[in-house]
Amino acid sequence: MDIIYTLADHVVNTDFETLPEAVVEKTKLFLLDSLGVAMPGSGAPGVAPVAELMAEVGGNPQSTVLCFGHKLPAMNAALVNSMMIHALDLDDLHDDAIVHPSCCQFPVALAIAEAYPPVSGKDLITAVALGVDISCRLALGLISGMGFIRSGICGIFGAVATAAKLMNCSKDEVVNAMGIAFSQTGGNAQVLLDGALVKRMQPAFMAKDGIFSVLLARKGIEGTKNTLEGKFGFLELYKRGEVFLENITNDLGKLFETVNVDVKPFPGGRYIHGPAELGISLSKKNNLKPEQIDEITIYLPTMAYNYVGRPYDPGLGNPQVMAQFCAIYAGVAGIVRGDLFISEFDEEVIKDPVIAELAGKTKTVIDESVKEPTAKTPVTMEIKTKDGKIFKEKVQYLKGHPKNFMSKDEFVAKFKKCIDFSATKIPEANISEILKLTDKLEELTDVSNIPRLLTTSHQKKAPDAQ
Numbered sequence: 001m002d003i004i005y006t007l008a009d010h011v012v013n014t015d016f017e018t019l020p021e022a023v024v025e026k027t028k029l030f031l032l033d034s035l036g037v038a039m040p041g042s043g044a045p046g047v048a049p050v051a052e053l054m055a056e057v058g059g060n061p062q063s064t065v066l067c068f069g070h071k072l073p074a075m076n077a078a079l080v081n082s083m084m085i086h087a088l089d090l091d092d093l094h095d096d097a098i099v100h101p102s103c104c105q106f107p108v109a110l111a112i113a114e115a116y117p118p119v120s121g122k123d124l125i126t127a128v129a130l131g132v133d134i135s136c137r138l139a140l141g142l143i144s145g146m147g148f149i150r151s152g153i154c155g156i157f158g159a160v161a162t163a164a165k166l167m168n169c170s171k172d173e174v175v176n177a178m179g180i181a182f183s184q185t186g187g188n189a190q191v192l193l194d195g196a197l198v199k200r201m202q203p204a205f206m207a208k209d210g211i212f213s214v215l216l217a218r219k220g221i222e223g224t225k226n227t228l229e230g231k232f233g234f235l236e237l238y239k240r241g242e243v244f245l246e247n248i249t250n251d252l253g254k255l256f257e258t259v260n261v262d263v264k265p266f267p268g269g270r271y272i273h274g275p276a277e278l279g280i281s282l283s284k285k286n287n288l289k290p291e292q293i294d295e296i297t298i299y300l301p302t303m304a305y306n307y308v309g310r311p312y313d314p315g316l317g318n319p320q321v322m323a324q325f326c327a328i329y330a331g332v333a334g335i336v337r338g339d340l341f342i343s344e345f346d347e348e349v350i351k352d353p354v355i356a357e358l359a360g361k362t363k364t365v366i367d368e369s370v371k372e373p374t375a376k377t378p379v380t381m382e383i384k385t386k387d388g389k390i391f392k393e394k395v396q397y398l399k400g401h402p403k404n405f406m407s408k409d410e411f412v413a414k415f416k417k418c419i420d421f422s423a424t425k426i427p428e429a430n431i432s433e434i435l436k437l438t439d440k441l442e443e444l445t446d447v448s449n450i451p452r453l454l455t456t457s458h459q460k461k462a463p464d465a466q
Helices: 005-013 023-039 047-057 074-086 102-115 121-140 153-164 172-181 190-194 195-218 234-238 245-249 270-286 302-308 319-324 329-337 353-359 410-419 427-441
Strands: 292-298 361-367 379-385 390-395
Touching: 005 121, 005 153, 005 172, 023 074, 023 102, 023 121, 023 410, 023 427, 047 074, 074 102, 074 195, 102 121, 102 153, 102 195, 121 153, 121 245, 153 172, 153 195, 172 195, 190 195, 195 319, 270 292, 270 302, 270 329, 270 379, 270 390, 292 302, 292 329, 302 329, 302 361, 319 329, 329 353, 329 361, 410 427
Parallel strands: 292 361
Antiparallel strands: 292 379, 379 390
C-alpha cells in the first residue's frame, strides 16, 4: 500500500498531547516570526498587485488579508498571506529539506481559523506541526539533485495536512486530498536563475491549492491513491537520483521536523547568509572600509555555488530577487552597510555605486574540500587589503540553525524590527497583543482574532473587496 496512507494516518491520529514540548514551543515562535516578516513583505514588489487582483476576483469574505485588512475566500487569503510572508525570503527554512514550511502552513491555518471557527491554539499548533512535518519529510525523501523548488512541490502536501486536520477530515478524505494535490505540484528553480518575481509565489500556490484540494475531497472528488510510490507517482516523477523512503517514514509521530527548522536573521536565500555573516563580522572586527579592500573571495559548497554563486548584476530580472540570491551582493552589502536586513534590499541600495565597485572586486569559488552534495556550509570569506593584509573567517552553523538557534528574545527583537518596515502602521496595542497571544497560544480557545490584529483602520486604502 502506498505510503500516502501512512501519512494520512499520521494526520488523523496525531493530537496535541502527542507533540513534544520542543515542537510546541518552536511552532509558537515560528508563528510570531511569520506574522512579523509578513509586515515588511506586504510592501514588497508584487504583493499589492496580487492582493488587488484577488480582491477583484472577490468571493465569500471569509479570511483576513494581513496588513491590508480586507477579507477574501479562505484559499485566496492564504495565497496572498503566504506571498507576503515569503516575499523577502526572511521566513524560516528547513536547511536539509530545502523547504520554507511556515510561509505555506500558517497562512492555511489562519485562513481556516477564520473561515471555519472555532480553532483553538492547540488545534493550530497540531495542524501546523503536521503540515511542516509532512512537507519536510517528503522533501528529505528527494534530497539528491536540484531543479525543483521543494517548497513548490512538497509544500502542498503539508498544506493539505494542515487544512485536513483543522477541518476534521477522515483518512479517506486526506488520501483523496493528497492525490488531488499531486495534480497541482510544479515549483521550479528556474525562477532563481531568471530573477523572476513569481519565485515568491510558489509556496503561495501550494497554500491556496492545499485548501482547494481538501475542499474538493470533502465534496467527493477522488484523487490518485498511489500518489507517492506509483509508477508515475510523486517520488518517481520528482526524484533526481535516489529516493530515500526512510526519511519520509522513520520515527513518524515521534520526531517532528519542526525541531530541525532554521529561523532567518537576514532576508534572502539561506545560501547567502554565510557571506552576509562573514562580511559583517570581518568588517566590524577589523574596522575595514570598502576603499581599503583590494580583493574578496567567497568559498562556497557546490550546491550553494550553483544557486547563489552568480555575478552581481542588478540588471538581471528583478533587482530585489537577484540580490536575494547573490552571495557576492550579500557579502559586499554586509561589509558596506554593516547589516543585511530590509533596507539592504531596497533597489537604490542594491545599485549603490560603492557596493557595485566592491562587488567587481569579489569572486565566488567552489570549496572543493566540501564533499556533501547538498551542504550549505561551511562558507569562508577571504579579504585582501591594498596594503597586503589578509583577513579570513569561516562559518559552520549559520545563525538560526538548530545548533545555533535564536533565543526567544531574539525572535521578539526580529518581530519588532520587522514591524518598523510594515507598509502600514500597526497600532502599538495590537503589537503587544500579538506578543501575548503567540506566547500563550496553547491556552487560546479561538485564534481567529490573530490575523485581524495585524491590520489597522488607519492605513492606506486596501484593495476594494466585495
